[in-house]
Amino acid sequence: xxxALLVAGTTSDAGKSILTTGLCRxxxxxxxxxxxxxxxxxxxxSMVCLGPxxxxxxxGRAQWIQAMAARATPEAAMNPVxxxxxxDRASHVVVMGRPAGEITSAEFIGGRTHLAAAAHxxxxxxxxxxxxVVCEGAGxxxxxxxxxxxxxxxxxxxxxxxxxxxxxxxxxGGVFAAMFGTVALLEPAxxxxxxxxxxxxxxxxxxxxxxxxxxxxRLTGRRVFGVLPWSSDLWLDSEDALDLDGRRADDRDAAxxxxxxxxxxxxxxxxxxxxxxxxxxxxxxxxxxxxxxxADVVVLPGTRATISDLRWLRSRGLDRAILDHAAxxxxxxxICGGFxxxxxxxxxxxxxxxxxxxxxxxxxxxxVTTTFDADKVLRLPVGEALGARxxxxxxxxxxxxxxxxxxxxxGARAGHVFGTMWHGSLESxxxxxxxxxEASAVLGRPYEPSDVSFAERRDAxxxxxxxLVEQKLDVEALLGLVEHGxxxxxxxxxxxxxxxxxxx
Numbered sequence: 001x002x003x004a005l006l007v008a009g010t011t012s013d014a015g016k017s018i019l020t021t022g023l024c025r026x027x028x029x030x031x032x033x034x035x036x037x038x039x040x041x042x043x044x045x046s047m048v049c050l051g052p053x054x055x056x057x058x059x060g061r062a063q064w065i066q067a068m069a070a071r072a073t074p075e076a077a078m079n080p081v082x083x084x085x086x087x088d089r090a091s092h093v094v095v096m097g098r099p100a101g102e103i104t105s106a107e108f109i110g111g112r113t114h115l116a117a118a119a120h121x122x123x124x125x126x127x128x129x130x131x132x133v134v135c136e137g138a139g140x141x142x143x144x145x146x147x148x149x150x151x152x153x154x155x156x157x158x159x160x161x162x163x164x165x166x167x168x169x170x171x172x173g174g175v176f177a178a179m180f181g182t183v184a185l186l187e188p189a190x191x192x193x194x195x196x197x198x199x200x201x202x203x204x205x206x207x208x209x210x211x212x213x214x215x216x217x218r219l220t221g222r223r224v225f226g227v228l229p230w231s232s233d234l235w236l237d238s239e240d241a242l243d244l245d246g247r248r249a250d251d252r253d254a255a256x257x258x259x260x261x262x263x264x265x266x267x268x269x270x271x272x273x274x275x276x277x278x279x280x281x282x283x284x285x286x287x288x289x290x291x292x293x294x295a296d297v298v299v300l301p302g303t304r305a306t307i308s309d310l311r312w313l314r315s316r317g318l319d320r321a322i323l324d325h326a327a328x329x330x331x332x333x334x335i336c337g338g339f340x341x342x343x344x345x346x347x348x349x350x351x352x353x354x355x356x357x358x359x360x361x362x363x364x365x366x367x368v369t370t371t372f373d374a375d376k377v378l379r380l381p382v383g384e385a386l387g388a389r390x391x392x393x394x395x396x397x398x399x400x401x402x403x404x405x406x407x408x409x410x411g412a413r414a415g416h417v418f419g420t421m422w423h424g425s426l427e428s429x430x431x432x433x434x435x436x437x438e439a440s441a442v443l444g445r446p447y448e449p450s451d452v453s454f455a456e457r458r459d460a461x462x463x464x465x466x467x468l469v470e471q472k473l474d475v476e477a478l479l480g481l482v483e484h485g486x487x488x489x490x491x492x493x494x495x496x497x498x499x500x501x502x503x504x
Contacts, residue, residue, distance in 0.1 A: 003482035010178035015200030024070035025466030036066030039119035044267035048393035056378030057097020080122035116151035171201035221491030226473030254282035259295035289321035300338030339419030343368035367403030388430030392422030
């Protein structure tokens with residue numbers, strides 16, 4: 001069997017990523033070689049994998065976890081175009097894992113032919129090497145103002161005649177209108193590739209949903225492949241900062257309360273997921289100084305705009321709260337951009353993150369200075385700290401000059417203030433436990449090291465997701481689409497403009 005399937009959505013956050021991930025695991029269980037693929041991702045949550053030349057390459061975190069679900073080695077072709085927002089109107093562009101300049105929203109709409117060519121070439125490469133390519137769309141395929149230059153949704157489907165399923169989030173309400181409208185707004189040639197639907201995030205008795213599903217099938221001439229229930233247990237690495245709204249915990253009886261500063265341009269916030277899996281550790285995202293003041297441990301995470309977010313910290317009074325926290329001798333951890341903020345100065349002579357020549361004072365808690373270089377560092381380092389082995393990944397333009405402070409995972413340490421350039425280091429079980437043990441000792445709290453393996457827990461969650469997909473969806477029918485392509489004779493729904501013309 002060889003072929004592909006595209007998972008499109010009625011909206012952003014409809015469930016494309018989770019469905020794609022679950023299908024990757026379900027298909028891989030059948031002995032198929034499976035590759036995830038997203039032509040273009042817009043996210044500051046990224047990951048490093050090895051490129052074909054053995055040098056680090058950058059892809060979206062979602063595609064990395066989907067590769068884990070597929071039991072495949074992550075590679076740049078799985079996310080050939082990555083847009084990393086650096087402001088409201090411009091993004092840094094990564095093509096095939098390498099930095100490729102900056103693009104404004106106007107430039108993106110007006111000229112992305114070169115991006116489409118790179119994306120489609122990457123898809124063709126994966127399709128030649130894997131049995132199945134499970135493709136994830138972006139946003140909605142019915143963004144009619146963007147269709148002319150689309151290469152992520154129906155533009156991709158048309159490129160390779162890929163059957164498409166549309167997933168909709170019923171928890172938001174209006175899912176039937178969204179699904180019908182999504183198909184109806186597509187051009188006839190695009191409609192003929194849409195084979196059916198999946199309903200996501202349903203709560204309650206599925207029997208009550210049956211009449212609506214039957215009417216949707218009758219109105220569109222397309223089947224519903226299944227209904228995925230709402231589940232709060234299926235934690236997965238996220239790509240959108242919007243997902244932080246669903247990551248709030250409030251365990252006042254926890255032995256350790258960790259506050260992660262929610263920076264406006266936060267990146268790689270999955271760095272703290274491993275902490276949240278530890279028993280007795282409560283992790284919240286904080287933007288109020290009082291939440292920082294009340295915390296036992298504060299984490300200053302990565303950011304795509306270090307200087308801008310440092311200014312934001314000061315405007316909110318969060319800098320004072322962080323300084324008071326450190327002065328009280330309580331543990332503080334800065335990761336990548338957050339670590340750079342803890343130093344003496346941050347300089348951007350080349351305008352990598354903003355205005356060329358910009359320089360700001362840091363919080364002065366570590367004896368380091370940061371200077372942004374035009375070249376990006378992409379590495380998969382390994383090392384040791386706190387008596388434990390650790391690994392991680394580096395994605396940064398910042399070059400660190402360390403003074404007299406102790407070295408710590410590519411960064412520095414002074415007392416109970418830690419700074420590292422390594423994302424993902426807390427996923428190393430030994431290091432995470434050593435950090436929590438030291439934090440607990442400093443705070444005079446009891447701490448019992450757990451036997452939680454982050455990698456095993458993640459894989460177990462992927463298995464649970466695969467189980468759910470197998471139980472709730474017609475996986476064999478979806479595999480039939482992969483093997484045989486879009487069904488023939490699919491109805492073309494009357495598009496809005498023609499209906500309006502008839503009414504006139």
